[in-house]
Amino acid sequence: MTPIPSPFESADGLQLAVDLRHPSGCPTLLFAHGFGQTRGAWNAAAGTMAARGCRCVTFDSRGHGESGHMPDGAYHMEQFVDDLLELARAQPEPPILVGASMGGLLGLLVAGEMRPSPFRALVLVDITPRWETSGVERILAFMQAHPEGFASYAEAAEQIAAYLPQRRERKSEQQLRPLLRESADGRLRWHWDPALLANGLVSESERYQPRLLAAAAKVEVPVLLLSGEHSDVVSHRTVDEFLALVPHARHAEVPGATHMLAGDANDAFTAAIAGFLESLEPADVQQDAAKQPAIKQPAMRY
Incomplete structure (x- = not known):
């Protein structure tokens, strides 16, 4: 399904690149990418879910892709939180956030700290409030490797x-x-x-871990945590800690996938989301899904 450009202006006047698929669909899925990615990381997943009847919104975070850059190069976590909150509030209904890595952490903060939550539910893609430092360091090493x-x-x-x-x-x-x-x-x-890597934004995220853990414990909306079998960012240790903080959350491990879960195993990824949606809004989702080809459920590990 061809995306429709839908530019959005942040609270501080920065232009964010946003794409919309299936504007009249239901429910609304708001996809938030990871650090160093773009909305293009969701093309396959958003296209699949839009074809199943969902309204899908993807965007480039500030400083990424086609979205605006801060003129002074000063990026702070609160700016990204505010952008996500405003995008969620701009939707015709509370969206289901699908957040990968950084996008998932931002979603946790918003869902845990805002009342009422602007989200209908959360899908966290290979991220937990406490992560494995070695995996993040590998990602940053790649980002910094070719100046x-x-x-x-x-x-x-x-x-x-x-x-x-x-x-x-x-x-x-x-x-x-x-x-x-x-x-x-x-x-x-x-x-x-380049200022995203130069101004300490990444090290600032480490200082947010206590706040993230506290926010997770306050999340009341339904949560699905998807992790990659071979992820070096999420581990059994971090998953267990998260499930203790959010006992109503569901967890599924995607066989063969790494931290780049959606790109490694898009069919399994979208099938897991489709199953989660059916548990949230069975009447709306199942009625619309009946018109679409069924997605074969993969052998997930719950």
């Missing part, structure tokens, strides 16, 4: 393939164009604002 950029899309594709060896296919130039920008020197550089 000089790339000479060609082929070179960029080669580096991504080395970083994601579990992916069978290399990204094409068409897939890479939204992720890279051509600089004045002709080199291709990543889409994110």
Whole structure:
């Protein structure tokens, strides 16, 4: 389903790039990507769920993709929280947040601290309030590894393939164009604002862990935590801690997937979300799903 550009202005005047699929669908899914990603990370998942009748909203966080950059390079966690809150409130109904990594952490803060919650439910994608530092360090090492950029899309594709060896296919130039920008020197550089890595935003997130743990304990809406079998960011230790904090949450482990869960196993990912939605709003979701081809449920580990 072709996305409809729906630009959104943040509370502090920054333009955020937003895409909408199936505007009249129900329920509304609001997809929040991880640090260093773009709304393009959700293309397959949002397309699948829109085809099943859901209204799907994807966006680039500030400093990422086609969204605006802070003129002074000063990024703080509260700005991202406010953006997500305003986007949620702008929807025609309380959305179900699907948040990966950073997007999931922002969702936890909003759902745990805001009353009433602006979300109908949460789907957390391979993230818990306390994470494995080694996995995050690996992600940041990749993001910082090529400040000089790339000479060609082929070179960029080669580096991504080395970083994601579990992916069978290399990204094409068409897939890479939204992720890279051509600089004045002709080199291709990543889409994110370099200030995101330079101003301490990442280290600031570590200081948020006590607040995240406290927020998780206050979440009252339904929660589905999806983790990758081979994730190095989420572990059995962090999952167990989260489930103790949020005893009403459901957890499913996606076989064969890493931290990049939606990209590694989109069919299993969307099937898990579809099953979760049916448990939330059986009348609306099942009626609409009856018109769509069934998604085969994978062998998930609950």
